[in-house]
Amino acid sequence: MLKSWRIFIAIIFLSAIGGFFKILGGFVGSSKSVFVDALTSIANTLAIVIMYKFFNISMEPPDEDHHYGHHKMVLGGPISTLMLYSFVAGIIVIDLYETFGKPYTVGILAPIFACIGLAPYILAIALARYIGGTFSYYARFTVIEIIESMTTIAVAFAGALINYLIDFAGAIALSCYLLIELTKSFREILEYISDAAPKEVIRNLESILNGYGITAKRIRIRRIAENLYQGDIVVKLPPNISIEKAHQLIDLLEKKLKDRLNAEITIHTEPESEKE
Ligand SMILES: [Zn+2]
Structure with missing residues (x-):
């Protein structure tokens, strides 16, 4: 230095x-x-x-x-x-x-x-x-x-x-x-x-989620720095999954996204059966 x-x-x-x-x-x-x-x-x-x-x-x-x-x-x-x-x-x-x-x-x-x-x-x-x-x-x-x-x-x-x-x-x-x-x-x-959405990162994020059989209902990501992203997504989980299980899964996903994409993502969950 x-x-x-x-x-x-x-x-x-x-x-x-x-x-x-x-x-x-x-x-x-x-x-x-x-x-x-x-x-x-x-x-x-x-x-x-x-x-x-x-x-x-x-x-x-x-x-x-x-x-x-x-x-x-x-x-x-x-x-x-x-x-x-x-x-x-x-x-x-x-x-x-x-x-x-x-x-x-x-x-x-x-x-x-x-x-x-x-x-x-x-x-x-x-x-x-x-x-x-x-x-x-x-x-x-x-x-x-x-x-x-x-x-x-x-x-x-x-x-x-x-x-x-x-x-x-x-x-x-x-x-x-x-x-x-x-x-x-x-x-x-x-x-x-302008909070432009990074298309490539979104594609990668979707494929990571797909790996866990999850599709996002809504994705919001913006580029914060040269190689850093922040955002939030909404995912649907089976209605009978326990809170503990859901929490474990979400934690794991958040960590994966951070490690692989350098994206700090907050994940909100909804039961699959919920009406629009
Ligand atoms: Zn400060």
């Missing part, structure tokens, strides 16, 4: 240095595309810190205030990404609007600083890949940043050597990409909170 904590700090530190050089490139070289890229990089770094924090909270066991566990706390990640990227998008829109129609000169320092800023990111990704585990998520998340950075460098170079409009067009393209990221984050959140 201590080791991974240190690596996490190293990764964040590297991303922050990268962001700093990009900001410098944006201001010193007065490149709009490098400026946009710098802001998204900083938002990305902050988002990772927040994601990590909420991921850890989500692992905590149930307590007085959260009887079902803290799994959904993980949403703090995508929600803060949404917040940070929206904030950055606001700054960018205003900045690009103010520059629109006013020629500017892109200095050669813009792509050079952007290049220097790229190096720490590549290092951070290599580090994250090497460690693996939760860090591989960071690596995937940040590869997009690298592609963005390389595009920015190319565009800023062309802006400095050929025409500033190439740089400006690049800035607009990057902003559009930011909107795509925002939409993705929003979908992720919506999918998570």
Whole structure:
């Protein structure tokens, strides 16, 4: 834990240095595309810190205030990404609007600083890949940043050597990409909170029940975390079965479902003869 904590700090530190050089490139070289890229990089770094924090909270066991566990706390990640990227998008829109129609000169320092800023990111990704585990998520998340950075460098170079409009067009393209990221984050959140029924898990659950000669009258399951489900089902049992027997069977079923599907299911029983 201590080791991974240190690596996490190293990764964040590297991303922050990268962001700093990009900001410098944006201001010193007065490149709009490098400026946009710098802001998204900083938002990305902050988002990772927040994601990590909420991921850890989500692992905590149930307590007085959260009887079902803290799994959904993980949403703090995508929600803060949404917040940070929206904030950055606001700054960018205003900045690009103010520059629109006013020629500017892109200095050669813009792509050079952007290049220097790229190096720490590549290092951070290599580090994250090497460690693996939760860090591989960071690596995937940040590869997009690298592609963005390389595009920015190319565009800023062309802006400095050929025409500033190439740089400006690049800035607009990057902003559009930011909107795509925002939409993705929003979908992720919506999918998570919408209690979507996991079809595959339901099929497996039905076949486990069938193994005991039981069919469910009603099934309600929702995905709680990446690989965890919660829900309740109603099953019919023969009317003459003793309460003790029924209880044993239900206990066994609940345990099976937990072990095999990682599904926390509450089972309600009804006598088979009961009228609808
Ligand atoms: Zn709690």
